[in-house]
Structures are given as structure tokens and as C-alpha cells.
Amino acid sequence: MPLPAQCPICSAEHHVQSVVSRHVYGGKKGQAIFHCEQCDIRYLHPGLSHEEEAKLYAEEFEKFMEKRSSHDAGWETPEAHIEANAREAARRSAFLLSRLPARGKVLEIGCSSGFMLHELKAKGYDCVGVEPSGVFSDYVKHRGIACFNSLDDLLFDPAHADGFDVVLHYYVMEHISEVTEFLDRQIHMLKPSGIIVFEVPNATDALSSLYDIAAYEKFIWVVSHRWYFSTRSMEHLLRGFGMEFEIHMDQRYDLSNHLTWAIDGRPGGHGRFTNELGQDLEDHYKRALVAAGKGDTLTVVVRNAPCP
Numbered sequence: 001m002p003l004p005a006q007c008p009i010c011s012a013e014h015h016v017q018s019v020v021s022r023h024v025y026g027g028k029k030g031q032a033i034f035h036c037e038q039c040d041i042r043y044l045h046p047g048l049s050h051e052e053e054a055k056l057y058a059e060e061f062e063k064f065m066e067k068r069s070s071h072d073a074g075w076e077t078p079e080a081h082i083e084a085n086a087r088e089a090a091r092r093s094a095f096l097l098s099r100l101p102a103r104g105k106v107l108e109i110g111c112s113s114g115f116m117l118h119e120l121k122a123k124g125y126d127c128v129g130v131e132p133s134g135v136f137s138d139y140v141k142h143r144g145i146a147c148f149n150s151l152d153d154l155l156f157d158p159a160h161a162d163g164f165d166v167v168l169h170y171y172v173m174e175h176i177s178e179v180t181e182f183l184d185r186q187i188h189m190l191k192p193s194g195i196i197v198f199e200v201p202n203a204t205d206a207l208s209s210l211y212d213i214a215a216y217e218k219f220i221w222v223v224s225h226r227w228y229f230s231t232r233s234m235e236h237l238l239r240g241f242g243m244e245f246e247i248h249m250d251q252r253y254d255l256s257n258h259l260t261w262a263i264d265g266r267p268g269g270h271g272r273f274t275n276e277l278g279q280d281l282e283d284h285y286k287r288a289l290v291a292a293g294k295g296d297t298l299t300v301v302v303r304n305a306p307c308p
């Protein structure tokens with residue numbers, strides 16, 4: 001098994017890199033997940049080559065996601081996808097809307113069916129999407145939103161040379177090999193008072209760090225995730241840019257989902273036991289996990305302003 005010479009995020013030496021899992025879903029022989037003691041990043045090593053990464057996303061991503069998702073994930077049609085993500089859109093909007101300027105230009109990288117952008121467009125924002133996987137981009141354009149296959153294509157379009165007030169991406173950054181370059185490009189695309197808002201999964205959530213569920217361990221380490229961020233590793237990465245930032249924790253999945261993992265060893269099950277447990281317990285459970293630092297989601301805001 002090839003060992004990393006140093007941490008790809010903080011450059012700490014090999015003796016503080018340890019193996020987390022030799023089982024990588026969809027991976028090839030010799031690939032493993034490592035942890036860096038210094039910055040707390042967990043990462044796939046060796047990572048995918050540019051060719052392997054392009055192939056995964058261009059041809060295989062939707063099929064791959066459908067296989068891994070529960071049946072209610074709505075990958076069949078754009079309309080089904082929007083419907084299946086209505087609860088998630090509401091959760092994101094609750095955080096986002098109080099932080100957005102009253103008007104402005106919004107870019108979402110990895111907008112899928114556009115379930116965030118359609119709502120923002122209806123509120124008067126000038127919206128643009130980037131969606132590499134192809135299936136949804138025609139639909140997003142059909143709904144009147146400019147949509148590009150890649151950031152490169154967008155950057156070559158002079159219509160968007162003035163930049164954006166807001167750049168969004170949800171569950172994209174954990175897939176991106178060149179993560180520093182990815183964020184750096186976004187910072188350069190911001191207008192003077194612009195913000196970047198993004199989410200990634202939290203590597204130290206309850207399913208990973210509290211319950212020790214074997215089936216989840218097999219599920220979570222996956223070839224399409226280059227990075228598994230925690231608050232500490234995200235802070236380390238963001239400090240390198242010298243910009244103001246905030247990191248918030250949230251809990252997306254409910255107690256019913258966690259019980260489904262424990263009982264059946266599979267994802268899904270949202271709301272399965274809520275009638276019996278009551279919504280108050282579900283809500284309290286989410287707050288308790290966040291308070292314990294074991295929420296499943298990191299929501300990050302980066303401002304186009306240097307650190308004080």
C-alpha cells in the first residue's frame with residue numbers, strides 16, 4: 001500500500017499520517033483513507049488521477065449516487081430531485097437567507113437540478129449554475145438560469161467577468177482534489193463585499209465517532225470523496241487564504257436515520273420513528289449532537305475581506 005510522504009493539506013510529515021480504513025468503496029487495490037494528526041484531515045491516498053476523476057463525474061456519478069442513495073433520493077427526473085430535496089433546500093435557506101445581500105448575483109457550483117437556484121431566482125437574485133454531470137443542466141437552462149458545464153467555461157464568458165456577490169457549493173468540496181486552487185478561484189470571482197457559502201460533511205459526526213456502526217464504516221469511506229473535513233481541518237485550510245471565515249455545525253440526518261443505521265445497517269429512514277418518538281425529541285437530538293461537536297454538517301462562510 002503506497003504511503004503518503006506528507007499531509008496534502010498541512011504538509012506534516014509521514015510519521016503523523018495513519019491509516020483510518022483500507023476499505024474504500026469503489027476504490028482500487030492500494031487505496032486507503034489516511035488521517036493527519038496535525039491538521040485532522042482524513043483523505044484518500046493515492047487520490048484519483050485527473051482522468052479517473054473526469055471519468056467518475058462525467059459518466060458514472062449519477063449511477064453511482066443512485067446506487068448508494070435510498071430510493072427516495074429522486075435521481076430519476078429533475079422534478080423528482082427538486083421534490084426529494086425540498087426539506088434540504090428549506091434547511092439551507094434558513095441559514096443562507098439572513099446572510100445574503102438583498103439583491104445580487106449568485107453562482108452555485110454543482111447546482112444539480114437547481115433546487116436552490118430556482119428559489120433564489122424567484123426571490124429576485126440573478127442566478128448562474130455550474131453543473132458538470134449533464135443530466136440536470138438542460139433542465140436548469142430550460143428554467144431560465146444560465147448553466148455551465150465547468151468553472152472554466154464560465155470564466156471564459158465575458159458576461160460574468162464582473163464576478164459574483166455570492167458563490168455557493170453544497171457537498172462539492174469533499175470531491176475536489178485541487179481544493180486550494182478550487183477555493184482560490186472562487187475568492188477571485190467575488191465582488192468586493194462578496195461571500196462564499198459552502199457545506200461539507202463533518203468527519204467527526206455521531207455515526208463516525210460515537211456509535212461505531214460497522215455498516216456505516218463500510219459506506220462512508222468512498223473513492224469519490226478525496227477529503228473528510230472536521231472543524232479543525234477546515235480551519236487549517238481556510239487560515240491559509242487569510243480571509244475572514246466562520247464555520248457552523250449542523251445536523252441534517254434525524255434520530256430515525258441513525259436508528260435505521262443501527263437496526264438495518266443502511267442509509268435512509270428519515271422520519272421512520274418520528275410519530276412514536278415525537279418531533280420534539282428529533283429536534284432535541286439534532287441540537288444535542290451539534291452541542292457535542294458531533295453534527296454531520298459543516299456550513300462555512302468565507303468573506304472577501306482580509307482577516308482582522
Ligand SMILES: [Zn+2]
Nearest residue numbers: 007010036039
Ligand atoms: Zn495535515
